[in-house]
């Protein structure tokens with residue numbers, strides 16, 4: 001990356017994940033894209049091979065992370081009174097539309113955020129579908145910028161209501177950056193979230209668990225993804241204890257690590273033959289019992 005704050009090379013991956021949500025009935029028709037359909041078809045041979053050889057593939061991991069994040073967000077709204085959601089790196093995620101519909105009339109504000117190009121596309125699609133309003137908006141953000149109009153601190157001060165219990169989501173974002181860069185973002189995010197009556201940060205994570213066969217495969221594939229996205233694809237944290245230490249160091253008071261296996265038979269999530277490699281993290285700036 002020539003410019004240290006330009007990670008727009010990652011944006012095309014949102015078309016692939018967007019199509020996965022479509023194919024599994026998790027999305028809404030107006031968020032489908034030609035690019036997504038093409039990428040999905042191109043990815044079929046590798047996905048089929050993975051399923052056939054080891055009983056696991058990227059698509060299963062995507063669905064596991066998506067549905068577990070949904071479950072955590074839904075519980076935070078229902079049980080803890082969260083009324084402000086910010087989905088950073090939203091891409092073509094249908095979550096904003098689905099949650100806005102599910103909690104219509106219950107005071108939920110859902111803010112989708114992405115780099116300006118992807119945000120403009122999302123805003124246009126939602127506007128055309130009649131889904132935008134003061135309670136469901138799309139804003140520009142760049143998690144790498146500081147002191148600009150799209151920087152996290154500026155966006156939070158300008159676009160968020162400090163009186164609301166707030167939950168931030170990132171999905172499919174953090175493994176595109178090296179540790180120092182993403183840890184810097186987490187530290188700034190924890191700092192911003194402390195201003196709200198409750199501050200929760202939910203994200204997926206692909207850890208660097210060497211004992212895991214899939215990690216050894218992913219380790220080999222990551223340089224290809226790094227070249228395609230012009231980013232620094234990195235698997236973060238060697239152990240679960242490291243995850244807790246890393247988020248504590250970033251300023252979070254509590255971290256829960258969710259394993260897909262603990263949701264088998266609880267949520268309708270796809271299961272795989274080998275242990276899952278994706279984790280969903282639920283971080284809080286103030287502890288919750």
Ligand SMILES: C[S@@+](CC[C@H](N)C(=O)[O-])C[C@H]1O[C@@H](n2cnc3c(N)ncnc32)[C@H](O)[C@@H]1O
Nearest residue numbers: 007011013014017089090091118142143171172
């Ligand atoms: C893999 S896609 C994930 C999209 C969506 N969250 C999902 O799971 O379907 C990665 C997203 O990160 C966004 N992105 C890349 N760099 C970013 C940055 N510096 N700040 C905010 N978003 C960024 C891209 O535009 C893209 O929408």
